Amino acid sequence: MLSIKNLHAKIEDREILRGLDLEVKAGEIHAIMGPNGSGKSTLAHILAGREGYAVTNGSVTYLGKDLLTMPPEERAREGLFLAFQYPVEIPGVNNVYLLKAAYNAIRKHRGEEELDAVDFLALVRARMQLIEMDADMLSRAVNEGFSGGEKKRNEILQMLVLEPKLALLDETDSGLDIDALKVVAKGINKLRSPERAVLMITHYQRLLDYIAPDFVHVLAGGRILKSGDGNLALELERRGYDWILAEAAV
């Protein structure tokens, strides 16, 4: 589904990614962990199409297409979704309006008919229940005045409604208390299916207590230094990152 080969990228003159390789297949859940400043969020942004990064080498193929030449909206319509680490507040734009516009943009791209307002609302309500979100969040402006936890939940709601093929979760667990974390994890597990893949970027192991990953990767210095299964995350929790950095330096 997603194939990243030898990816090099920089912001201004600073090289952030230095030869990153990653293969994600349908049905898999991957976790990318790593110390601060290792390039985790840069990877998420580049995959979603944010401007300001220069890819200097390498390639990213998504569903057989060159992802890097696609504008952000095209990526979204092709089923890629980024849950933001810091969801943006957009005063004056209604939450459910954005959801519907996004949902219908994706359906239109697939050549499907737009869903009417009643059916759409029923769909959204069902998804909201799943992640225990208050109905009044729908009528509010996108993320405006939301608490940190509410913003993250809103990202998960969007993800559940848009049903992406590849979900990128950028530190979705940060700033969540344990109850909110469980709810968010429930939402992510709901999405799990043989046709979809999830790439979670996280700093801590605790999210992985609720979402069992198939693969865990350690990203540091702009490259994947080590890959393993769920046990690697546990080992990282115990031992930290230093031993991997030391191994890589050898």
Add this chain to the structure above:
Amino acid sequence: MNAVSAAIRPYAEGFKSLEPVLTRSAPAWLTALRREAFARFANHGFPGEREEDWKYTSTRPLEKRGFVPSLIAPGTIDVDAIEPAFLREIPAHTLVFINGQHAPALDTAGSDIAGLRIASLGKALQQAADKLQAYFAPASAWSDDPFTALNTAFLRDGAVIEIDDGMRLEQPLQLIFLSTKQAQPGACHPRILVRLGRHAHATLLETYHGLEAAANLTNGYAQIHLGENAQLEHLRVQRESAQDFHVNRVRVTQQHGSRYVSHTLNLGGLWVRTDLNTRLEAPEAEAVFNGLYWTDQGRHVDNHTRIDHLAPRTRSDELYRGIIGGHSHAVFNGKVVVAKHAMKTDAAQINNNLLLSRQAEIDTKPELEIYADDVQCSHGASIGQLDEQALFYLRSRGLDPETARGLLIDAFAHAVLDRIATPALQTFARRQLAAVMGAS
């Protein structure tokens, strides 16, 4: 002939040719008023950029047009083309003017309501001019304003609206001013006289609408008086054609406990200057000024507002927002004056601007003059661009850049439109904005 007199010449010739018609049935006081006003205009000429109030707006483009008086007889009019100017959301009492002249055939009359008198000024002047003399008696605070002088000199038509004490008008009143193509670009000078008695409530909508290829000057002047505890919601939608010029002055006086709520929407025209002033003359009077200017291409839109707090415990709240694109130029100058004895004044003013292109220009100048102690006053101005992070967020959800931009611009504008209290007027305003934004 020097430059100044060249600019005045078309108006002088127009005045000379029109005067015999205007004076035919006019009382002596009116003829004297017109003559005196024209003399004042001729003496002063158009305002220069040295004048503080005209620092960022040059009248040169207007002078160069050499507008002649607009045609007397309106020709045939395309009813489909003028339809968007009408409030259709709810029944309204509507007077229609074509190039400044009342066109009764296009009016939609509301039901006859005791306590409301609404008529064209032209008719009112013919029937009982002397009854109107009081409106022109007080020395205008704008007697040195050339456009006001010009409006008075060519005083001929417009509207008179009088609402009796205690009258609560459910039905909105609408005045529609259409600018249509003429053989020569023409100037008209509608005058609007509004008087609300004590405890009277009303809603007034003015629509300035341009038809295809119109290239005229509409130089309007409205004087509005609110009696004790009177309330007026006043929406002005200015949406003239790409070559139209528009000058508009609104001067309000407010008595004890009255509430004046103004919404100004500048959505069209090539060169636009509006001045909105209110005088809070007695305690507890309140003014709310909302404005939205949307400019594109090479348009020029200048909004000047002034609120005089002249009595204790008066309140004002002002929010003007601008969306400025292309190589257009917008000006906002908002002045709040708190007189020495106007204790406990509460005044807030905000002006936000969204620049959509590198060539767009905004000059914003909030001014506070406070001569009283114990007041609460705030003002602020901002100039920004569309939020890149928000744009990316929307695009990452599948929205194309145009839709995403439109959504953000809309959200910015609707903060102003949300403040329109009458639902039908709010819907009307949204419709007008959507029409111009959709066409751009």
